[in-house]
Amino acid sequence: MDASKIWLSSPHMGGAEQAYIQDAFNGNWIAPLGPNVTGFEASLEKYLGHDTHVAALSSGTAALHLALVLLGVQRDDEVLCQTFTFSASANPIVYLGGKPVFVDSEPGSWNICPNALEDAIKARIAKGIKPKAIIAVHLYGMPYRADEIQQISVKYDIPVLEDSAEALGSTYKGKPCGTLGDISVLSFNGNKIITTSGGGALVAKSNILRDKAVFLATQARDDAPHYEHSTIGYNYRMSNICAGIGRGQMEVLNKHIVLRRQMHDFYENFFKDVNGVTVFKEYSTAVTSNYWLTTITINPEKAGNKTNEALRLAMLNNNIECRPLWKPMHLQPVFKTCLYYGGTVAQGLFNTGLCLPSGSNLSDADRARIYSTMHAFFN
Numbered sequence: 147m148d149a150s151k152i153w154l155s156s157p158h159m160g161g162a163e164q165a166y167i168q169d170a171f172n173g174n175w176i177a178p179l180g181p182n183v184t185g186f187e188a189s190l191e192k193y194l195g196h197d198t199h200v201a202a203l204s205s206g207t208a209a210l211h212l213a214l215v216l217l218g219v220q221r222d223d224e225v226l227c228q229t230f231t232f233s234a235s236a237n238p239i240v241y242l243g244g245k246p247v248f249v250d251s252e253p254g255s256w257n258i259c260p261n262a263l264e265d266a267i268k269a270r271i272a273k274g275i276k277p278k279a280i281i282a283v284h285l286y287g288m289p290y291r292a293d294e295i296q297q298i299s300v301k302y303d304i305p306v307l308e309d310s311a312e313a314l315g316s317t318y319k320g321k322p323c324g325t326l327g328d329i330s331v332l333s334f335n336g337n338k339i340i341t342t343s344g345g346g347a348l349v350a351k352s353n354i355l356r357d358k359a360v361f362l363a364t365q366a367r368d369d370a371p372h373y374e375h376s377t378i379g380y381n382y383r384m385s386n387i388c389a390g391i392g393r394g395q396m397e398v399l400n401k402h403i404v405l406r407r408q409m410h411d412f413y414e415n416f417f418k419d420v421n422g423v424t425v426f427k428e429y430s431t432a433v434t435s436n437y438w439l440t441t442i443t444i445n446p447e448k449a450g451n452k453t454n455e456a457l458r459l460a461m462l463n464n465n466i467e468c469r470p471l472w473k474p475m476h477l478q479p480v481f482k483t484c485l486y487y488g489g490t491v492a493q494g495l496f497n498t499g500l501c502l503p504s505g506s507n508l509s510d511a512d513r514a515r516i517y518s519t520m521h522a523f524f525n
Contacts, residue, residue, distance in 0.1 A: 152466040152515065155337040155439060158402060158507035163394030170386050178204075178364070180386030182393055189396040190332070190347060196325045198349050199356035202384035202392070203363055206311040206333030206346030211238035212359050212382060213307050213329040213348055214279065219244050223278040226266055226304070228258040228290075229474040230492035231283045235309050236475050239281075247277060248476040250488020254429035256495060257290035258282045260298060262488035267302050269487065280306045284313035284323050285472070286426065286501070287339075287406075287438035292318045292326045305329070311346070314339055315403040315436035324349050334388075339402050339438050339506070340395035342388040403436045405506035410437040412513060413502060417442065420524050422449025426499075441471060443498040452524065454500040460523045466516060471499035 308327025
């Protein structure tokens with residue numbers, strides 16, 4: 147086995163990060179505030195455009211939690227959530243004592259199915275319960291069907307919380323992901339397209355909402371000379387050190403997107419003549435994916451009884467990290483009693499799919515080893 151690990155998606159520094167961090171040390175801004183936080187928020191607002199207002203936070207999960215608070219979710223409220231996603235999309239509903247109601251995906255985008263979503267809303271309203279919010283996710287960087295989801299949101303007056311944790315740099319009809327919901331969130335976890343080591347952001351459409359998020363994220367301290375609190379708050383602000391990493395990462399974001407898309411092209415070229423393997427790709431010319439992760443599905447009947455798990459193990463044997471697709475939330479033990487609407491699209495994707503190494507820092511030698519391992523497996 148080659149000693150060097152090929153990771154699924156590892157951090158990729160651009161070189162400018164250290165200068166921003168050093169500035170923070172030089173100015174003793176070792177706190178959850180400071181010039182880097184302000185500068186990082188400003189650079190995100192400039193990148194996203196569309197009159198966005200950004201609050202940099204300690205994680206994407208913190209951003210989701212605060213977004214639900216801002217949307218008024220309380221104990222026993224129901225929140226509709228895409229089932230095919232990471233658990234962080236759903237966990238904050240439970241933090242607030244709410245009840246997740248999971249919704250299946252549709253085959254084109256792999257994201258929340260508009261038909262199943264409307265079925266779920268109608269069924270809950272028929273029971274006398276109006277869901278409080280819709281959590282829609284741009285999975286693996288692929289935009290969800292924003293027009294259809296927005297139409298449903300308006301029709302039933304239910305706000306959309308856009309989980310764009312994996313989709314910074316992706317677009318839907320020319321609009322950046324992270325600007326499509328009533329409130330949106332981003333993640334800068336270590337494996338994302340850019341990172342602050344940990345960290346996330348809440349994206350609001352008004353400065354009033356953004357300022358409320360910052361207030362809640364800094365322990366909800368009232369304007370008084372002493373520590374006065376009339377609202378429960380949280381310790382969710384991003385540190386000035388982490389924000390310095392983010393400022394440097396913003397300088398290479400567009401480059402990282404190009405490199406991720408080139409990795410996707412690499413896999414498309416490899417699999418074009420491999421029976422039974424489908425590379426997940428843009429479902430419409432109206433969308434552009436950052437291809438944060440390139441993913442595939444394998445049909446064993448057409449692929450000579452090859453399976454996604456067998457490929458994962460073959461890659462692992464050569465010290466190459468791959469990962470199964472997300473296990474749907476409605477199939478997770480912790481959510482086994484939650485309501486679910488839809489069919490078996492998400493379950494089918496989990497059963498047959500695999501995430502492939504997609505980092506923007508993969509070398510030609512890495513690609514050669516990935517290629518030879520897959521070639522040996524399929525031949």
